[in-house]
Amino acid sequence: xxxxxxxxxxxxxxxxxxxxxxxxxxxxxxxxxxxxxxxxxxxxxxxxxxxxxxxxxxxxxxxxxxxxxxxxxxxxxxxxxxxxxxxxxxxxxxxxxxxxxxxxxxxxxxxxxxxxxxxxxxxxxxxxxxxxxxxxxxxxxxxxxxxxxxxxxxxxxxxxxxxxxxxxxxxxxxxxxxxxxxxxxxxxxxxxxxxxxxxxxxxxxxxxxxxxxxxxxxxxxxxxxxxxxxxxxxxxxxxxxxxxxxxxxxxxxxxxxxxxxxxxxxxxxxxxxxxxxxxxxxxxxxxxxxxxxxxxxxxxxxxxxxxxxxxxxxxxxxxxxxxxxxxxxxxxxxxxxxxxxxxxxxxxxxxxxxxxxxxxxxxxxxxxxxxxxxxxxxxxxxxxxxxxxxxxxxxxxxxxxxxxxxxxxxxxxxxxxxxxxxxxxxxxxxxxxxxxxxxxxxxxxxxxxxxxxxxxxxxxxxxxxxxxxxxxxxxxxxxxxxxxxxxxxxxxxxxxxxxxxxxxxxxxxxxxxxxxxxxxxxxxxxxxxxxxxxxxxxxxxxxxxxxxxxxxxxxxxxxxxxxxxxxxxxxxxxxxxxxxxxxxxxxxxxxxxxxxxxxxxxxxxxxxxxxxxxxxxxxxxxxxxxxxxxxxxxxxxxxxxx
Numbered sequence: 001x002x003x004x005x006x007x008x009x010x011x012x013x014x015x016x017x018x019x020x021x022x023x024x025x026x027x028x029x030x031x032x033x034x035x036x037x038x039x040x041x042x043x044x045x046x047x048x049x050x051x052x053x054x055x056x057x058x059x060x061x062x063x064x065x066x067x068x069x070x071x072x073x074x075x076x077x078x079x080x081x082x083x084x085x086x087x088x089x090x091x092x093x094x095x096x097x098x099x100x101x102x103x104x105x106x107x108x109x110x111x112x113x114x115x116x117x118x119x120x121x122x123x124x125x126x127x128x129x130x131x132x133x134x135x136x137x138x139x140x141x142x143x144x145x146x147x148x149x150x151x152x153x154x155x156x157x158x159x160x161x162x163x164x165x166x167x168x169x170x171x172x173x174x175x176x177x178x179x180x181x182x183x184x185x186x187x188x189x190x191x192x193x194x195x196x197x198x199x200x201x202x203x204x205x206x207x208x209x210x211x212x213x214x215x216x217x218x219x220x221x222x223x224x225x226x227x228x229x230x231x232x233x234x235x236x237x238x239x240x241x242x243x244x245x246x247x248x249x250x251x252x253x254x255x256x257x258x259x260x261x262x263x264x265x266x267x268x269x270x271x272x273x274x275x276x277x278x279x280x281x282x283x284x285x286x287x288x289x290x291x292x293x294x295x296x297x298x299x300x301x302x303x304x305x306x307x308x309x310x311x312x313x314x315x316x317x318x319x320x321x322x323x324x325x326x327x328x329x330x331x332x333x334x335x336x337x338x339x340x341x342x343x344x345x346x347x348x349x350x351x352x353x354x355x356x357x358x359x360x361x362x363x364x365x366x367x368x369x370x371x372x373x374x375x376x377x378x379x380x381x382x383x384x385x386x387x388x389x390x391x392x393x394x395x396x397x398x399x400x401x402x403x404x405x406x407x408x409x410x411x412x413x414x415x416x417x418x419x420x421x422x423x424x425x426x427x428x429x430x431x432x433x434x435x436x437x438x439x440x441x442x443x444x445x446x447x448x449x450x451x452x453x454x455x456x457x458x459x460x461x462x463x464x465x466x467x468x469x470x471x472x473x474x475x476x477x478x479x480x481x482x483x484x485x486x487x488x489x490x491x492x493x494x495x496x497x498x499x500x501x502x503x504x505x506x507x508x509x510x511x512x513x514x515x516x517x518x519x520x521x522x523x524x525x526x527x528x529x530x531x532x533x534x535x536x537x538x539x540x541x542x543x544x545x546x547x548x549x550x551x552x553x554x555x556x557x558x559x560x561x562x563x564x565x566x567x568x569x570x571x572x573x574x575x576x577x578x579x580x581x582x583x584x585x586x587x588x589x590x591x592x593x594x595x596x597x598x599x600x601x602x603x604x605x606x607x608x609x610x611x612x613x614x615x616x617x618x619x620x621x622x623x624x625x626x627x628x629x630x631x632x633x634x635x636x637x638x639x640x641x642x
Contacts, residue, residue, distance in 0.1 A: 003393045004400065004423040006032075014419040016287045022054055033420040033430070034499060041436035041458050044070065048077070048279060048434065048461060055282040055316075059083050060248035067459065072485055073476055075459035078275055082248035085255050085274045086157035088282075090118050092293060092318035099315065101296075101343050102147050105326030106194040106224055112147050117154075120147075120239060124155035127238030131186055131218045135160035135247060138184040138257075141303065142168055142175060142202075142209060144193055144325040148222045148235060149303055150312055152188055157255055157274070160247035164257040164269075167302035167598070168193055169200075172208035174267075174624060178259045181269045182468050183215040189232075192225025196330035203227055251275030252465050258306055258408045261597045261624060268478065269468035272309075272411050280412045280434075280462035281313035287433060288402065288418040289347055290376060293318030298340050299349030299378065300328045305599050306408045307349070307380070319346075328354070333361055334368065341369035347376045351600045352384035352403075356528075359391040366396050379403045380413070381600045383503050383521040386426030387529065393423075403428050405491065405503045409479070410462045414454070414489065415501050426525075427500040434460060439493050439501075444483050451494050451519060453507055456487040463487070492519040509604035511540045511551065511583065518583060520604055526578045527553070530570060532561035535594045538585070539608040552611065553585035554634075556594055563590040589637070593630040600626070610634045 011017035020030060028046070030036040040047040045066040051057075063081035093099055095115030102110045112120070133139060139156045143149040143165060156163045164182060166175045168190055179187075187210065192201045206229060210219060221232040252273040260268040285291045297314040298321075301307040314321045322343050328336060337358075340348045358365070365371060377392055377399050384403050392401045401423050404416025414437050417429035431437035439452030446452075467475050482488045492507040504519020511518045520538055527536045535556040542549040553571070557563060572584045595603040606620040616635050625631065 001425045002422045003389055003425050006420060006422055010419050015290050015292055016418060016420050019050075019054055019287055020420075023050065026050075033418075036420070037431060037433055037499075040433045041431075044434075044458065051279055051283045051434075052078075055286060057083065057088065057278065057282070063251070070459055072459050072463075072487060073472070073480055075463070076252070077459075077461045078251040081251045081275065083251065083275055083278065084158060084160070084246040084248055085278050086121065086154040087246040088278055089154055089157075089312070089315040090114075090121060092315065093320075097320075099320050100147050100150060100323060101320065102323040103325070103339055104144075104146065104194075104323075105196060105330065106144075110147060117147075117151065118244070119242065120151045121154045121158065122242045122244035123239035124151050125158050125245070126241045126243035127220075128155055128159060128161070128186065129243060130241075131233075133159055133161050133186055135249065136254075137161045137186075138182045139163055139186045139188070140179045140182070140184040140213075141165040142170075142187065142189040142206065143222060143303055144168055144190065144224065145301060145303055145308060145323045146222070146224065146325055147323065148188075148224075149308075150321075150323070153256075153312060158246045160249045160253060162254045162257060162271075164259070165303040165308070166259075167304040168202050168205075169195070169302070169598070170304060170624075172205045172212065175205075175209050176212035178267050178269070179209070179213055181267075182257055184213060185215060186218045186220065187213065187216045188220045188222060189229070190222050190224040191227035191229050194225070194326065196327035199225070201225070201227060203229065249274055254465060256309065257468055258309070258411060259304075260408055261599070261601070268474070270408060271465040271468055272462065273465045276461040276463070276465070277309070277313070277411060278316070280410070280460065281310065282316055283433060284310075284412050285313060285317050285319075288404075288413065288416055289378065290400075290419055291317040291319040291347060295319040295346040296322060296343055296373075297347045297349070298322035298324070298336070298343060298345040299347070300324050300336060300351075302598065306411045307599075309411055333358060334363060334365065337363070337365035337369050337371070340365075340374065341371055344373040345371075346373050347378060348374060349378035349380065351381045352379050352388060353382065353600050355379060355384065355388050355392065359388060364395055371396070371399075374399050376400045376402050380405060380416075382602070383505070383525075384426075385525040385529070389423070389425040393425075404432075406432075407489065409464065409489070410460060412462055414456065415493075415503070424498075424500050427496065427502055430499040430501065437493075437501075439495050440483060440486070440488075444486070448495050448497060451492055451504055453482070454489040454491040454493040454503075455483060456489065506604065509539070509608070511538065518579060520602070522579065523575070523583065524602075526574050527555065527571060530567075530574060532558055532563075532567050533571075534558045537594045537602050537604060537607060539604055539611065541608065541611060548582070550587070551583065551585045553588045554591045554594065554607075555588060556592065557590055563588065589633075591630075591633045593627050595620075595630040595634070596626045597624055598626050606631075607634050610638050613638060 063078035093114030100112040221229040402417040404413040406413035421429035436458035
């Protein structure tokens with residue numbers, strides 16, 4: 001069902017429309033998104049060079065080719081080219097216009113103009129250079145989503161050094177597990193923060209992190225949270241002098257290291273390059289998110305999620321960015337909507353869980369706040385049920401709902417919407433430009449209309465440069481071992497004949513009973529529409545002898561609800577009617593909370609491993625969890641110590 005068709009004036013009013021006109025002037029005319037997408041994944045040289053030229057990417061030395069060999073892994077992009085990500089991030093905006101607006105529950109609202117941002121980056125650059133930081137050195141940050149984090153990130157990039165960050169709600173063990181892999185030279189940190197109405201002291205964690213990172217030579221304390229950190233440099237010390245400039249580096253030179261969630265093993269240290277992130281984010285932010293100079297993007301994130309890097313990249317388009325630190329639901333569910341109104345956000349990003357919670361609470365944000373500047377509402381992190389699409393369509397007439405899915409691995413979207421694509425209820429509009437996304441069956445054949453593995457069959461510039469410290473073996477095993485030469489992303493997806501798609505959950509969490517395969521997302525879409533159910537998680541414990549196995553459903557009940565036989569019967573009837581009789585659970589158990597990581601993803605696989613008897617410490621680190629106690633009921637069910 002099409003909720004919103006493509007606007008008739010899309011070619012005159014949007015960035016992708018301007019791009020189409022620009023292409024037509026150069027002999028490439030396309031009648032719509034399908035034709036444009038087809039060209040973007042078949043003529044990689046033509047498409048990616050057009051992105052470079054359309055957005056004015058500056059190479060200090062020119063490339064000898066675009067992509068001389070399409071084979072994966074090991075694709076080389078723009079060989080010979082040199083550039084710098086930070087130079088492009090700081091290359092927009094008059095000195096007196098606002099570049100960053102920062103909201104925090106720890107300190108007062110703040111702003112940085114473009115001129116102030118450029119000055120602070122030049123000063124942080126000089127300070128890091130005084131500490132001996134240069135090309136290839138690693139600088140790590142235990143920082144919240146505050147302006148100092150953005151300044152430090154861009155200063156590090158300007159030097160050709162390499163950035164990695166973790167949010168301060170992570171415990172010391174998780175931080176050391178991540179940062180220790182890349183042997184950093186400098187650590188930037190806060191001593192604490194406020195989360196909602198709660199003050200959090202992190203001095204003990206900072207001490208443990210320092211002790212666990214023997215390569216760190218200098219610690220820089222960013223004042224935040226009201227505590228001193230003896231034996232450190234201060235942020236003010238770092239910014240005493242100015243040295244503007246940008247080190248030209250190769251297209252694939254490491255820009256940052258992002259870490260996987262650590263819920264399926266040791267976190268992967270995923271290395272992303274200057275050129276790949278620059279081109280991918282210009283394409284994504286300009287052509288899909290429709291960002292342009294003067295716009296504002298508000299998307300709640302912590303520094304531990306790739307959405308933080310994507311948020312900072314809003315600067316690449318000349319848009320200003322809104323940073324939000326603290327409890328996103330404090331003091332109430334409407335806080336983010338109020339911020340969107342106050343900042344005149346043109347793009348607001350939200351998790352599907354947040355949108356569904358607003359729907360269940362009966363909120364009508366557009367009636368309560370001035371959201372007239374809003375053109376797009378982005379949703380990512382987990383699937384959005386059809387009911388969420390209808391709620392947005394009804395509450396925000398004229399606003400484009402752009403639902404997407406991607407990941408840390410490519411630091412961007414793989415499938416999503418945009419102004420040139422219609423919005424269909426319950427479906428993602430289709431593959432992103434430059435992303436040759438398909439669904440494969442177990443034999444490597446493309447399937448349409450049925451669930452399959454999400455794969456990418458042509459290279460993208462933002463595919464990782466590699467994993468830090470890896471010879472290439474773990475990288476190949478992670479993405480290319482199932483289908484040689486084809487990227488397997490790990491999601492379970494169904495494409496329609498129209499090109500739209502539905503993400504049905506992680507493929508390693510797929511339910512399979514009696515030969516019927518079903519993604520967990522479709523399961524949740526049924527269960528969580530029941531009035532008694534607040535949240536849910538399902539796992540399938542397979543029978544080694546080949547039987548149906550044991551299907552376990554865990555539910556969080558709404559206040560006042562009780563998991564009695566009547567509720568169990570309604571759950572079973574809903575699943576039988578909407579899905580299949582094979583997907584009626586063998587057991588339904590009430591739990592206080594569903595385990596999720598800090599980006600909101602349900603942790604089906606760790607729960608499954610726990611129920612099969614794996615020790616909790618080998619399954620997942622507690623501080624990876626949004627709620628550290630959420631695993632306790634599952635540990636108890638498995639008969640292990642909490």
